[in-house]
Amino acid sequence: MSRGHDRLIAELREKLGATVVVTDPDLIAPWLTDWRGRWTGKAAAMLQPGTREEVSTILAAANEAGVPLVPQGGNSSMVGGATPDQSGDMVILSLRRMKEIRAIDPETRQCVVEAGMILATLQDELAEVGLRLPLDLGARGSATIGGLVSTNAGGTEVLRHGTMGEQVLGLEAVLADGSVIDTLSPLKKDNRGPRIDRMMIGGEGQFGVITAVRLQLTALPSDRATAWVGVASPQAALKLLRFCEQECDAVEGFELLPKDSLAAAEAVFDLRAPLDGDHDWQVLIEAKGESEAGTLNEKLGSILAGAIEQGLAQDAVLAQSEAQAEAFWSIRHHLSDAEKRHYGMANSHDISVPVDAMPAFLKEVRDRIEADYPGAWVSGYGHLGDGNIHLHVRPMDRASDDWRATEGAEIERKVHDMIVAHGGSISAEHGIGQMKRDEFARLGEPARLAMLRALKQALDPKRILNPGKLIP
Amino acid sequence: MSRGHDRLIAELREKLGATVVVTDPDLIAPWLTDWRGRWTGKAAAMLQPGTREEVSTILAAANEAGVPLVPQGGNSSMVGGATPDQSGDMVILSLRRMKEIRAIDPETRQCVVEAGMILATLQDELAEVGLRLPLDLGARGSATIGGLVSTNAGGTEVLRHGTMGEQVLGLEAVLADGSVIDTLSPLKKDNRGPRIDRMMIGGEGQFGVITAVRLQLTALPSDRATAWVGVASPQAALKLLRFCEQECDAVEGFELLPKDSLAAAEAVFDLRAPLDGDHDWQVLIEAKGESEAGTLNEKLGSILAGAIEQGLAQDAVLAQSEAQAEAFWSIRHHLSDAEKRHYGMANSHDISVPVDAMPAFLKEVRDRIEADYPGAWVSGYGHLGDGNIHLHVRPMDRASDDWRATEGAEIERKVHDMIVAHGGSISAEHGIGQMKRDEFARLGEPARLAMLRALKQALDPKRILNPGKLIP
Incomplete structure (x- = not known):
């Protein structure tokens, strides 16, 4: 931990108090490892702002000091998107204390809710007035609205309602320099240039920190x-x-x-x-x-x-x-857990291809991998209607860590090559995070990668926002 | 016209031929003035590529030469968004020759269509197979799909279906350096970072040139x-x-x-x-x-x-x-034309406020303007359900050009101030273009303006894409 961190932490404690600036290692420890236990990191501190203004103060100071922040909601990323690295140079920015519902309008079926609100809690509150957010997934008890938007999460209702981003009508986000963009006003039409706020959706915290969103809801089904x-x-x-x-x-x-x-x-x-x-x-x-x-x-x-x-x-x-x-x-x-216990760990691929191409893709990938790697076994389940299958590859025996890192990793690259050949995506709904960053670098279209890098450079020139994730 | 233009034009004629590179002033003249006759400019040449590859060749060469391009579809912008300036330094990039339907899929109700396709022509083609694009507006006979997407056009069906951008599932666009981003593959889920292609929607040609789009259609109503x-x-x-x-x-x-x-x-x-x-x-x-x-x-x-x-x-x-x-x-x-003939020209404001705020806003703006400017008369009609009224202000006598430029312009600024106070937008569906650029600079939130400028700098550092529009 450099002197820059010391100064930043002292400055923020002075300005925002000890509730916001946490340095007790015991309080930080649970948030250093992702929920599946695949990535562990270190953090110099954990910041827990309670308001947009506090987030703004934190970003302006961190940007000035050049201290990188890892925005975190429920810590339920599937790709290590919210875990700090091993350097100890990063500071966790938890949005969990910002969890107010600022407004619910049953007539237009909209709400404005802060980033740290947990999905299940929001659904309970909305159900009280006959509404629901049409999005559901396994992590509903821990995933936060801010995290769901930042990762453009999917789930089991995408077929009809689309991913999380499609429920977002507007948002409030703090940029790297502490300035705030605010598109929460419920305008049906606003034609002042492109919707720059959409950069935050699926942005994995690279371009700003979401503090609140306006959501389109649906009626609670009868x-x-x-x-x-x-x-x-x-x-x-x-x-x-x-x-x-x-x-x-x-x-x-x-x-x-x-x-x-x-x-x-x-x-x-x-x-x-x-x-x-x-x-x-x-x-x-x-x-x-x-x-x-x-x-x-x-x-x-x-x-x-x-x-x-x-x-x-x-x-x-x-x-x-x-x-x-x-x-x-x-x-x-229970399928994911059951498979793990019954068949052992798999290399899991959250992938998508055009919906109509999925049956042929499934057959092709199975035939080819099982032919090229005798003993390997390809299976998959999931959201067929979205062209999104969670594809699992295992050896016939239970997969060792060694297998997963060697033959498993080689198979993964082959599967990804086949996805690209089918015009598909190596990440359907889990994001890129740490896990797929290198494969994204290898397979992403050069123009897409160059554009992402240019946008990152423009909006976060000091690389303080979740560095090491998404952008190769 | 500088030597850079001469070289660029000679180089492109050599590479792409005379069909693509037009320098005959008589052929260029009709495209130098917007359809309402409010803005006129000069152009050194008009380029008419027929393929994505030709657009790519043109952008790479223009970027190299530092020659600014004005992308143009049907030239039906309401805000001077597609008209070159008076300098003669600009070159028109017409997309009108790129007008193929690349694919129609009646089962998923999608099509892939090139940027130069005219809206009415597309609707006729789609009707043959029982489909339609749920977007309609007065300029349907000239507006092109690329222009409609670049301006995120509205119209009379937004209430249920949203603006043009909401029909766009993916697109193909050429960036300033000639590289191509392509999200035409019909993926329902793709979580490789934010949807950078959305920068092109309502981007007014600032961030790239759209060459084709994949559209979500609906059934032809029965x-x-x-x-x-x-x-x-x-x-x-x-x-x-x-x-x-x-x-x-x-x-x-x-x-x-x-x-x-x-x-x-x-x-x-x-x-x-x-x-x-x-x-x-x-x-x-x-x-x-x-x-x-x-x-x-x-x-x-x-x-x-x-x-x-x-x-x-x-x-x-x-x-x-x-x-x-x-x-x-x-x-x-016929209302727009009828009002013009009957009452004379008005200062017209394409504005939006939150839908629920519209009745109060209409009353407030009318009361205040008519009180502050005796003889001024405020009226408006349009898309109430979108919170988007086309507000017209006239003096009791027919408006002179002088009135429109003096008292009319002063009133316009007051109306815009009131819109901002109501959390509204100074452009609901027509865009910013040349017409509203200065007001956008005056009233846009500083963080939004700064972000737009940073994104422009990142994606078009040489300012070759439609300079002088949208971004202050």
Whole structure:
């Protein structure tokens, strides 16, 4: 830790007090390691501002001192996006104390909420007035709104509602020099140049620190239908998706689940998929709407009957109660953990290709990797409707750290090459962070990388905002 | 014209031929003046590339030579955004020859189309396969897709579908150095940093030249309802809007029309509003959907009956045929011209405030301007549902050029001050261009202006892309 840090910390403690400036190692320790325990770092201090003005004071001072900050929300990044490095030169900037709902407007279905608000807490508050944010994911109990926006998070409702960024109508962010951009005013039209605030969405804290956002909400659904369907192949699943979308605009989730993943859930957690027959692939479908309760169940039931008749589906069952719907989803949410326990760690790839290309891509990657690396085993589940599968590669035996770092890493690069050849993305919804930075550098189009670097240089010339992440 | 221009033009003619490099003054002349005749400039040449590669060659060479380019589509900018300056140093870069539809996918309702495609032509092509782009405006016969995206154009369907930018799924653009960014691949999720391509949307050609876009389309409507409604005030109109939106999600247009504008249409074009009574304000409502023909008419009819019962509306009439619907809209589309002929030129303000603030803003601006400038007369019509009114200020006598440049300009600054005080925008849908650049410099938040300047410096350090527009 350099003298610059000492001075910065002393200056900020003087200005903002000990609640904001934390140096007790015991208080900082839990935030030095990402939640999956893959990255650990050191930090000279942890700053916990409670207001936009305090964030502004911190950034202006850090910029002046040249001390790098790591913005952090719930610390639930999947790619090491919120973990400081090993140097001890970085300071954690926690937004967790900024968690107020500044406004809710039930008429326009909008709210303004601060960055540190936890997703699940926000949903509870919104439900009180009949609203919800149409975004859901496993980390809902820890992920913060600021983090979700900074990483443009996805989840299980993207099919209909889009990713987190698409819910953002405007935002307030502090730039590297402490100045503030504010697009929270609820304007439907504002044509004063491009929407520069969008640089913060998926920006992984590189271009500014989000302190609040205005969100577009939807009504709390009054009706819901959840179905479990057996299909012959990903190709059949895709046809089923198109058929469902044609017949019903309320389909929010469409998760493709392979046999081996479901076998793990049964073996480890005794969670049994609700269909009796033997299906190579199964699909979990969710529809939500504002219709009278039961309407969607009837509609989805008749759609699925038609699908079976047309040979698009092999068998289907509808959840008959809220509890049963939750049980269906519980299987989906336990898959990651079940696979890890049953089959061992995998090299996991959060990737996307154009939706229509997914079935062919899945087959090609499986055939090629399993041929080139005997014993390697490719599987995957996830958001077929978004062209986003979480692809897992394992050796037949449980994967050792050594395998993951050698053959596994080599396979990863091959998978990424195939993704690029299909016009896809090496990160669908988890971001780049530390984990994929080098692969992004290797495979990103030169013009895209150059543009990102130029924008970074323009907005954060001293590299104080989350250096070492995203931008190669 | 400097020697740099000579060399550039000779070099490009050598490389790209005479079809691309036009120097005949007669061919260039029509493109030196904006369509309303407010700005005229000079140009050393007009370049008409036919492919992305040619655009790339042109930008690389112009960047090398330091020769500024003015990208141009249909030349229908409302703010002088596509007109060269008087220096003769600029070269027009026309995208009009790039007008292919590269792909249409009826299943996902998407198309990839080049920048020079004219809006009306695209709509005709799309209608052949049952699709449409949900965007419409007066300049449909000349405005190009590239121009519409570069200016993030609005129009009469924004209420439901958003502005042009919201239809853009991805794009291809050439940067100042000739390199190309390409996000045309139809990925639903791509989390490799922020969407840098969004810098081109509403970017007014400052950050790159759009050559093609992937657009989200909707189905050609099978059902349509158009209504004309008398209301007591803008406040009542806003309540009516909320009531309609609550009852029907197919409302695409909601245009507020004052008595004096309608009087002009009747006086000049003999276009009579379809209601008999005397209403201070009237509203034109449009709903479109995929329902069986007649369904929306019935639905909107019953909604309006309810609205009259509740005192939200005074009277209403539904168009009984497609021809009648077109006649309703014809009145709306003739208002601008009718006012000009009947009342003389106005100082027109394309402004927005939060939707809910519009009635109070309209009253306040009218009261204040008419009090401070006896004889000045404030009126306005337009997209109430978007918080976007085209506000017109005139003296009681026909406005002279002198009035417009003196008292009119002073009033304009006062109106803009009031807009800022209401958290609004001095440009709702027309952009900044040349016309509003100085007011943007005066009123833009310092952090926003600084960020725009930094981004411009990063992406176009030699200022070859449309200099003198947007960025102060």
